[in-house]
Amino acid sequence: MDARTRGLYVERALWPIGRGDRNFWLAVGGLSALVALGLYAYVYQLQNGLWVTGLNQKVSWGFYIINCVFFIGISYGGAMTGAILRLTNAKWRAPLTRLAEATAVAALLVGAVFPIIDLGRPDRFINVILYAQVGSPIVWDVVAIGTYLVASLVFLYLPLIPDLAIARDLLGSRANVLGKVYGMLSLGWRGTHAQERALARGVGILAVLIIPLAISVHSVLAWLFAVTSRGAWHSTIFAPLFVLAAVLSGVAAVILVIAALRKVYGLQAFITAKHFRYLSYLLIALGMGYLYFMISEYLTEGYVAAEEIAPVLESIFVGQYAPSFWAFAIGGLVLPLFIAGLPGRYPVARACLASILVIAGMWLKRFLIVVPGMAGPIMPWEWGRYSPTWVEIAITVGAAAAIPLMLIVFFRFFPVMSVHELDEIEGVEPAPRLAPAFAGGEE
Amino acid sequence: MTALRRILATAGLVIAMAAPFGGAASADHVRAIAEVKVDHAEKLEKGYVLAVKLRGSDGKPLNTATVRFYQTVEIFGPREMLIATAVTDGQGNASIPYLPARLGQHEIVVRFPGRDHVGAAVAKHTFDATVAAAPHRQAVPPLAAFSANVPYGVGVVVLSVWGLIAFALFGTVRGVLQGGRDRAIRKGDTA
Numbered sequence: 045m046d047a048r049t050r051g052l053y054v055e056r057a058l059w060p061i062g063r064g065d066r067n068f069w070l071a072v073g074g075l076s077a078l079v080a081l082g083l084y085a086y087v088y089q090l091q092n093g094l095w096v097t098g099l100n101q102k103v104s105w106g107f108y109i110i111n112c113v114f115f116i117g118i119s120y121g122g123a124m125t126g127a128i129l130r131l132t133n134a135k136w137r138a139p140l141t142r143l144a145e146a147t148a149v150a151a152l153l154v155g156a157v158f159p160i161i162d163l164g165r166p167d168r169f170i171n172v173i174l175y176a177q178v179g180s181p182i183v184w185d186v187v188a189i190g191t192y193l194v195a196s197l198v199f200l201y202l203p204l205i206p207d208l209a210i211a212r213d214l215l216g217s218r219a220n221v222l223g224k225v226y227g228m229l230s231l232g233w234r235g236t237h238a239q240e241r242a243l244a245r246g247v248g249i250l251a252v253l254i255i256p257l258a259i260s261v262h263s264v265l266a267w268l269f270a271v272t273s274r275g276a277w278h279s280t281i282f283a284p285l286f287v288l289a290a291v292l293s294g295v296a297a298v299i300l301v302i303a304a305l306r307k308v309y310g311l312q313a314f315i316t317a318k319h320f321r322y323l324s325y326l327l328i329a330l331g332m333g334y335l336y337f338m339i340s341e342y343l344t345e346g347y348v349a350a351e352e353i354a355p356v357l358e359s360i361f362v363g364q365y366a367p368s369f370w371a372f373a374i375g376g377l378v379l380p381l382f383i384a385g386l387p388g389r390y391p392v393a394r395a396c397l398a399s400i401l402v403i404a405g406m407w408l409k410r411f412l413i414v415v416p417g418m419a420g421p422i423m424p425w426e427w428g429r430y431s432p433t434w435v436e437i438a439i440t441v442g443a444a445a446a447i448p449l450m451l452i453v454f455f456r457f458f459p460v461m462s463v464h465e466l467d468e469i470e471g472v473e474p475a476p477r478l479a480p481a482f483a484g485g486e487e
Numbered sequence: 488m489t490a491l492r493r494i495l496a497t498a499g500l501v502i503a504m505a506a507p508f509g510g511a512a513s514a515d516h517v518r519a520i521a522e523v524k525v526d527h528a529e530k531l532e533k534g535y536v537l538a539v540k541l542r543g544s545d546g547k548p549l550n551t552a553t554v555r556f557y558q559t560v561e562i563f564g565p566r567e568m569l570i571a572t573a574v575t576d577g578q579g580n581a582s583i584p585y586l587p588a589r590l591g592q593h594e595i596v597v598r599f600p601g602r603d604h605v606g607a608a609v610a611k612h613t614f615d616a617t618v619a620a621a622p623h624r625q626a627v628p629p630l631a632a633f634s635a636n637v638p639y640g641v642g643v644v645v646l647s648v649w650g651l652i653a654f655a656l657f658g659t660v661r662g663v664l665q666g667g668r669d670r671a672i673r674k675g676d677t678a
Contacts, residue, residue: 184641191652198652198655202655231667239667241659241662246658253648253655358621421677
């Protein structure tokens with residue numbers, strides 16, 4: 045990469061910082077309105093209790109738990125994408141890793157809130173800690189999600205250090221508040237051997253750690269269902285199925301985030317069709333893996349047709365949940381594989397369309413896991429019914445809007461692409477620093 | 488005619504319902520009297536013998552009468568828990584062996600529901616149990632020791648993960664700060 049291209053790359057990476065054009069404020073305004081709608085619905089639920097939702101005695105898990113699994117899954121996919129690209133030293137990763145890692149944190153922050161929303165009384169969450177039962181999957185979940193959140197934040201921050209130094213040098217000054225923040229957060233980065241070594245070690249540890257950590261988080265979420273005595277959930281394949289679903293929907297979300305920010309921030313020169321093709325291949329591989337797992341699950345359970353699960357399977361395949369199931373299986377799983385995999389023009393648009401279908405399909409799949417599993421009677425009673433109310437829908441929409449809002453706000457203050465990583469891959473020497481190092485360094 | 492039939496039928500039903508509660512049935516009605524006694528069993532570890540003597544108010548023993556033995560327990564308030572059913576002998580006596588589940592005060596209730604022309608009877612007796620069955624011990628399941636230690640194992644793993652995260656963060660921060668303070672030369676330069 046020549047100096048001019050690198051200069052352009054740095055310029056585009058730092059371009060969103062401090063920019064507040066009309067489109068930015070329109071996006072922030074629109075997304076904030078949706079988030080405010082969700083907050084209003086939540087306050088309404090707090091004031092009136094959970095009866096304002098469609099949750100009931102038989103179907104006590106609905107949209108909130110579906111969203112929890114869904115958003116944490118997206119987060120997991122983002123973290124995995126970043127970690128795998130780093131560990132495999134993929135040469136094309138530089139413009140993508142920051143976006144993937146930021147998506148992971150934003151989605152996790154949203155997903156982790158849903159169990160508290162589902163509680164109805166958020167103050168009771170403290171009881172999970174005060175009266176923790178180590179044998180309870182709820183406690184496992186709190187520990188796993190908490191650990192994963194901290195690891196994701198650290199995994200986002202460490203690779204930012206050199207880029208914050210660039211932002212400090214190019215944008216900030218000591219008199220400027222933002223400059224001071226960059227100076228503090230960049231820890232006096234000058235790109236010395238010792239600093240490079242320390243950073244490479246820290247990022248390496250986290251890149252290795254984040255994968256088993258993310259797998260454990262989603263496995264624990266799956267076990268929350270699988271260790272419950274409900275026929276439709278009592279499955280040994282649930283943990284790998286959840287993990288694969290998470291990566292699949294996460295990669296799809298990363299594709300959408302990258303496509304959106306590429307367009308908004310004018311990154312077309314650096315995030316090219318090649319990146320979308322590679323991510324599409326990843327999407328196809330994961331989708332086929334998920335298809336195999338799903339067929340394996342339904343085939344074994346359907347063939348045995350145990351008394352407690354046969355009615356649930358029947359309701360999913362040909363009963364009241366059949367429209368959702370076939371929409372997911374065909375529209376959200378098989379069709380996207382063809383759209384993303386077929387050779388032809390418009391790879392970016394096709395990757396985006398496939399991702400939208402996958403995300404919608406994977407949300408439906410979570411619905412099909414949670415609701416029929418709860419509605420199906422375990423005693424000889426009639427089926428439970430669940431219809432979400434406007435409160436649940438508004439909170440879901442608000443939560444979904446919170447992710448792009450957080451990303452837009454985050455990238456207004458932090459570089460959208462990793463410059464340091466690009467330099468590492470290209471073997472480019474960093475440009476001379478313009479400002480003295482933060483920690484009293486004398487240059 | 489139909490209306491008259493209806494009136495007669497209704498009157499007949501009233502008479503039929505009233506019959507068991509009075510009328511002819513009350514003419515030779517006998518009240519039952521029950522007396523409960525609790526004794527130690529022959530072998531102390533076997534607990535107690537709960538005995539009841541049932542006789543009519545005319546003093547005659549009531550034989551072949553079915554009596555029920557209950558213990559008063561507290562389950563959302565006082566409730567009677569059935570212990571056993573027994574049939575009285577020719578002397579009006581019935582008894583059952585009883586080994587309490589716990590030590591302390593016990594209230595035994597014996598109920599005779601009544602029969603034919605004999606009314607019902609209830610008797611209560613309270614005693615202090617000094618002998619009780621050994622507490623139930625659940626058989627130790629296989630892999631119990633393993634299961635009991637799993638939380639500690641998981642705890643160690645979780646702490647290790649937190650340790651690694653802390654090491655990655657603080658190690659990097661320290662390394663970067665130190666590397667910045669050193670008069671080290673930028674990557675690529677020669678010393």
